[in-house]
Amino acid sequence: MTIMGSIATISPRDFDAVLFDLDGVLTQTESVHASAWKRLFDAFLQERADRTGEPFTPFDIEADYRRYVDGKPRYDGVESFLESRGIKLPVGDPGEKAGTQSVRALGKLKDRYFMEHLNQRGVAIYDPAIALVRTLRDQEIKTAVVSSSNNCAAVLETAGISHLFDARVDGREIERMGLKGKPAPDAFLEAAQRLRVEPSRAVVVEDAIAGVAAGRAGGFYLVIGIDRVGQSQALREAGADIVVTDLSNIQVAIEPPSAWSLIYNDFDPQQEGIREALCTLGNGYFATRGSSPWAKADDVHYPGSYLAGGYNRLRTDVEGRCVENEDLVNFPNWLTIGLRLAEDGWFDERAVSILSCRQELDLRRGMLHRTISFEQGQGQRTTLTERRLVSMADMHLGAIELTLKAENWSGPVTIRSGIDGRVVNTGAKLYERFNNQHLEPLSGEVVGDDGVHLLVRTLQSNIHLAQAARTRAFVQGELQSVPRRVINEPGFIGQEFTVQVMQGETLSLEKMAVQHTSRDFAISECSLAARRAIDGAERFATLMDSHVLAWKHLWDRFDVHLLPGTTPIKLNAPMLLRLNMFHLLQAASLNSIGLDIGVPARGWTGEAYQGHIFWDELFIFPTLNYRTPEITRSLLMYRYRRLGQARAAARDAGFAGAMFPWQSASDGREETQEVNLNPHSKRWKPDSSYLQRHVGSAIAWNVWQYFQVTHDHEFLQFYGAELIIEIARFWTSMATFNEQKARYELRGVVGPDEFHEQYPDSSLPGLDNNAYTNIMAVWVLRRALDVLDLIPDIRRAELIARLGVTPQDTALWDDVSRRMFVPFHDNGIISQFEGYESLAELDWDDYRKRYGNIQRLDLILEAEGDTPNRYKVSKQADVLMLFYLFSAEELRELFAHLGYPFEYETIPRNVDYYDSRSSHGSTLSRVVHAWVLARSDRARAMIYFAEALQSDVSDIQQGTTREGVHLGAMAGTVDLIQRVLTGAQITGDVLRFNPQLPERLERLDLSMRYRGHSLDLRLTRETFTVRGHKAAGVQPVSLAVNDVQVEFAVGSTHVFRLDETKSPSHKTAID
Secondary structure, three states: OEEEOOEEEEOHHHOOEEEEOOEOOOEOOHHHHHHHHHHHHHHHHHHHHHHHOOOOOOOOOOHHHHHHHOOOOHHHHHHHHHHHOOOOOOOOOOOOOOOOOOHHHHHHHHHHHHHHHHHHHOOOEOHHHHHHHHHHHHOOOEEEEEOOOOOHHHHHHHHOOHHHOOEEEOHHHHHHHOOOOOOOOHHHHHHHHHHOOOHHHEEEEEOOHHHHHHHHHOOOOEEEEEOOOOOHHHHHHHOOOEEEOOHHHEEEOOOOHHHOEEEEOOOOHHHHHHHHHHOOEEOOOEEEOOOOOOOOOOOOOOOOEEEEEEEEEEEEEEOOEEEEEEEEEEOOEOOOEEEEEOOOOEOOHHHOEEEEEEEEEEOOOOEEEEEEEEEEOOOEEEEEEEEEEEOOOOOOEEEEEEEEEEOOOOEEEEEEEEEEOOOOOOOOHHHOOOOOOOEEEEEEEEEOOOEEEEEEEEOOOOOEEEEEEEEEEEEOOEEOOOOOEEEEEOOEEEEEEEEEEOOOOEEEEEEEEEEEEOOOOOOOOHHHHHHHHHHOOOOHHHHHHHHHHHHHHHHHHHOOEEEEOOOOOOOOHHHHHHHHHHHHHHHOOHHHOOOOOOOOOOOOOOOHHHHOEOOOHHHHHHHHHOOOHHHHHHHHHHHHHOHHHHHHHHHHOOOOOOOOOOOEOOOOOOOOOOEEEOOOOOOEEEOOHHHOOOHHHHHHHHHHHHHHHHOOHHHHHHHHHHHHHHHHHHHHHHOEEEOOOOEEEOOOEOOOOOOOOEOOOOOOOEEOOOHHHHHHHHHHHHHHHHHHHHOOHHHHHHHHHHHOOOHHHHHHHHHHHHHEOOOEEOOOEEOOOOOHHHOEOOOHHHHHHHHOOOOOHHHHHHHOOOOHHHEOOEOOOOOOHHHHHOOHHHHHHHHHHHOOOOOOOHHHHHHHHHHOOEOOOOHHHHHHHHHHHOOOOHHHHHHHHHHHHOOOOOOOOOOOHHHOOOHHHHHHHHHHHHHHHOOOEEEOOEEEEOOOOOOOEEEEEEEEEEOOEEEEEEEEOOEEEEEEOOOOOOOOEEEEEOOEEEEEOOOOEEEEEHHHHOOOOOOOOEO
């Protein structure tokens, strides 16, 4: 909330619901209530005075109303006022009629007076209040009325506003449920429960002192008091956070639709593949590309549907070489809907005259919208509208609503809806010469009157997948019952039927599809599970509601909100950040927890890299760690379950411990191809990237970072420690001692920069002493020693015995960690690898002039008969990865442990050196370069950040996005905002922040999880606010902003003034 003058601005990011009082807030009925109370009490008091001889003192419509009855349930109001006059009446019976003999009788008489007035004169509303309600609902904020009035429903109906509220808790409900009335918070808490929101995520709007007190007692996020009678101070004292004279003084911060939508306003065949990848919908279990329902795989479209972890292995003879590859399988296309209008052919965008076309990926709701208006035949105009979802609420379900409007014609519409299992893998050019038939159809049949079922299996991995789909047709909302022709062909099952449509009418198709596999939990058999699920599937609107709610809950955890400053940001950064987060959550969501899957470099959006898993987790997991670490834990188990295969790989190579593969898929064996085809030269080139042994260090890093954020000791002692120890054992077994250097070395490796795979004049692959690999090995060895100290004695003894770790082993870990060789050259430049300094410099200007885009310089040089092994060039960050992963303080300590100097200028000197020698052939490169330049050269960092942010939207690598998005770069850009702008890092069991807001931003809002605490962070130019949510059993943590450190208790709030956090004279936070 921000306040400027008399205007308060509230942000929908901060709350999910607003609870309104009725009288005096929404409707001008407070005076009617006051008049009814006065009529009641004046008559009662006059009759009592006449009977007893006591003096008659009338009911004060201002003072008595506000003090004793306003906002309270009617019986409480009667008792409160009578008590003020020293009068005691019996409570009375619930069935008692209106009268003056008891509290209940008086309360009912007051209601009669109120309703008489209501029926005679109607209800006037407060227009600004209703305008605010409508604005909130437009932003999908839930609304409720909480009133002590028994006549609440009648007032809302009379005023014509009852439809604007999702829930109502009124006097009748309070009495029925036995709730305490205001100032007790019971009624407000009941309304929040009905809306399914936490009080800390709801706002209360009240005009009564008792109502404000109730809102404050309920622990609501914000209590707004409305002062129409000059009692603002009393409202504040009762607990109002802000007081306004009218709800026109409350504004809702509304983001433009463009901040939540990726929109295309044309049909461009050349860009369709990119758009299909970017508009993929998924839920962490399966994903489906954004191709249209009538599309077939060709040079424009590529329908693809992928099961998380759904791999199959095939062999291919290529030019006398047997190549074995394991692919992410393209599973049956459940989207398939063909349309034939009147006497024309089957609909295809390329065969009609398109009048308008709009495609929108709705990031907030996780839905794909498509609208096409077209003309065909003799001028018949038609509008097609599609809404699509892959349910985040039910991970087995996908759904389409396809609407056709006949604008100026009448006639038959033929629909062919089915499941197409004839699909093959042709979505990546690099593998087009490989065998691509992964599926064997087993059966296809009709289910009920309007459904079909297809069962297939993968040829080698033997995954059985069953899909069941149901298609129903509605004309003007009426379900159509028409004859259907069954189409049952090998690999395809569908139904064809015809519906008559008149001019101006709307035909709606609802297609629901369910898929289950033989690997699913809690099912008997996948076909049976799919049939049962489709039989019970709801209508599209109902499925959409639960799906949208699931996405809302995800965005509550993951959204990053940027408030631009006065200087506009040219890039639509809010949308691009959300797009990147959206794809991350579709690849690994809450549905992924418990599945045996990793995170592929390209997500589940295409077939690039054959769906394999690399080291990109290093860039992906930080975002998950700080939002939903439970997902990270599950993904780390993918590595743990393949520890046996990594041990076997190390053993086969002559090493100890665990050697993880550079490319991994189903079982954890090395999936890197022996050779790759260069599309420039059309020659097969040996691939030595399997020598990127640093992937093991990345896995150890991910385990440790997860533990640092969560303090999940159970995971560490039973899984994480074993991973780190086995990777440490691998590094010591690979290290050799060089007597001349008196240092240990790692020889025959490839670093993150894949341009260099061997020395120029060598026939053997591999390089010696890659600096990044060596230093990361040192870091792993030190963590291995740490985890042995961290885990309980019993578990340590078990691990040592089972793994055969001896005191000599741990002594060697320590020795190698202190005497590992790190190469340097040119006055403090960390050499990318030993001998790097002897390589030639490349004429960068010449190559840019000749080729323009030189990102894949390796392919260009190979096509020229040259090799990047001869030059000081890099595809992506290598040495700079050290500055990406470690702070200056951590590196200084690491280098001191190794006995090497680390000067102040080491980082900027190395950044400048390697930045000028990178072609950025990997999307990850720009993320790293933006990170390492963020504090020293913001202008250059912002260029890299902008390029990384739109890597896929702009297809920055010119053709790769259509084969799948670059998930590591996507997650990395979010992490840049999350950790660079806040300066978040964990050191010495303290969560430290060093926040710095860019010039073009006024505010940053995001959420974090840290060791059981759920934190809302808000960064402005003046303050950094950390607000915690309540949670049971969570211990305080140490938290620091710059030089100010506090013990942060669960549910507390700390506001740090940034100008004071760096000053020695100010060492306390403002609570």
